[in-house]
Amino acid sequence: MDLIEKMTSSELIFDGKVVHLYRDTVELPDGASAIREIVKHIGAVCVVPLTDDGDVILERQYRYAVGQILTEIPAGKLDYPGEDWTEAALRELREETGAIPRDLYDLGDFYGSPAIMGERIRMFLARGLTFSERHLDEDEFLDVVRMPLGEAVTAVMNGEIPDGKTQCAILRAARMIDEKRI
Amino acid sequence: MDLIEKMTSSELIFDGKVVHLYRDTVELPDGASAIREIVKHIGAVCVVPLTDDGDVILERQYRYAVGQILTEIPAGKLDYPGEDWTEAALRELREETGAIPRDLYDLGDFYGSPAIMGERIRMFLARGLTFSERHLDEDEFLDVVRMPLGEAVTAVMNGEIPDGKTQCAILRAARMIDEKRI
Numbered sequence: 001m002d003l004i005e006k007m008t009s010s011e012l013i014f015d016g017k018v019v020h021l022y023r024d025t026v027e028l029p030d031g032a033s034a035i036r037e038i039v040k041h042i043g044a045v046c047v048v049p050l051t052d053d054g055d056v057i058l059e060r061q062y063r064y065a066v067g068q069i070l071t072e073i074p075a076g077k078l079d080y081p082g083e084d085w086t087e088a089a090l091r092e093l094r095e096e097t098g099a100i101p102r103d104l105y106d107l108g109d110f111y112g113s114p115a116i117m118g119e120r121i122r123m124f125l126a127r128g129l130t131f132s133e134r135h136l137d138e139d140e141f142l143d144v145v146r147m148p149l150g151e152a153v154t155a156v157m158n159g160e161i162p163d164g165k166t167q168c169a170i171l172r173a174a175r176m177i178d179e180k181r182i
Numbered sequence: 183m184d185l186i187e188k189m190t191s192s193e194l195i196f197d198g199k200v201v202h203l204y205r206d207t208v209e210l211p212d213g214a215s216a217i218r219e220i221v222k223h224i225g226a227v228c229v230v231p232l233t234d235d236g237d238v239i240l241e242r243q244y245r246y247a248v249g250q251i252l253t254e255i256p257a258g259k260l261d262y263p264g265e266d267w268t269e270a271a272l273r274e275l276r277e278e279t280g281a282i283p284r285d286l287y288d289l290g291d292f293y294g295s296p297a298i299m300g301e302r303i304r305m306f307l308a309r310g311l312t313f314s315e316r317h318l319d320e321d322e323f324l325d326v327v328r329m330p331l332g333e334a335v336t337a338v339m340n341g342e343i344p345d346g347k348t349q350c351a352i353l354r355a356a357r358m359i360d361e362k363r364i
Contacts, residue, residue: 112293
């Protein structure tokens with residue numbers, strides 16, 4: 001089946017600091033038209049930082065959009081469109097945890113809500129960590145916590161880590177190591 | 183550390199069919215104020231449908247927001263706020279694939295982009311499937327494909343399934359079965 005939807009008109013509804021909302025009209029595969037409300041986003045990275053002791057470094061922070069304190073791996077937006085994913089990952093990891101990795105493994109892309117949001121997140125696993133000082137953004141407030149990778153997997157399986165990218169990246173990192181892919 | 187952000191004002195920017203965008207002002211833990219651009223969403227469900235032959239039923243559909251055809255598990259929005267997650271999961275599974283499960287296991291919550299979006303997705307695993315006719319929504323165009331669960335896990339690990347909820351739910355379902363939790 002031809003599945004592609006073609007844009008016939010596009011209206012910028014809100015051009016915010018993070019959210020760029022469009023209301024587009026598209027032509028469906030059968031020729032009918034439909035409205036697509038979509039959020040464009042610059043893109044982001046997230047990193048599973050694994051210490052030599054086998055601990056994952058996690059962050060607890062309040063997420064206003066969901067009204068909860070969530071446990072997440074370090075993550076952040078790209079600084080500019082097209083920024084190198086690896087550079088962004090190294091920067092965010094260092095800023096939020098102070099960690100500098102010897103090895104950075106690509107865990108692939110993550111689309112958190114592809115029906116309405118363009119945000120693409122590239123996931124990484126970082127090993128061989130050394131530590132310097134962390135430098136949080138002005139409006140970032142977070143607690144750093146550590147737990148063994150196996151405990152983090154169990155926490156994911158028990159529903160204690162509802163953040164999508166964190167579940168996904170931890171399960172993929174654990175399976176990569178279990179399968180001796182790295 | 184106190185991490186909570188308190189809303190001091192809220193402005194509805196766009197009240198769409200799916201996207202409800204707010205620009206709120208919050209008080210940060212240190213007393214400073216910040217802007218939060220957030221998208222409210224009614225909530226959604228997704229289901230890993232596993233046949234008696236061990237195949238996962240997947241869908242290929244065009245996602246306009248990311249400009250790609252993605253491979254995903256069946257999913258859909260709640261019909262109304264507070265709808266029972268299980269009822270919604272059974273409905274979406276049946277509408278999109280025709281499948282009716284004997285057993286439905288809760289795989290927990292998934293927040294796809296908690297920095298800006300309130301969307302909460304409840305994930306499920308469905309087994310013991312029998313099949314009736316499917317009934318797609320008017321503007322839904324999708325191809326249904328099947329593959330063994332092990333192949334789906336490999337596809338996730340190889341980066342061929344970038345949809346976040348699908349990666350997460352498949353990895354959790356496979357691990358639940360491997361660990362004989364069900």
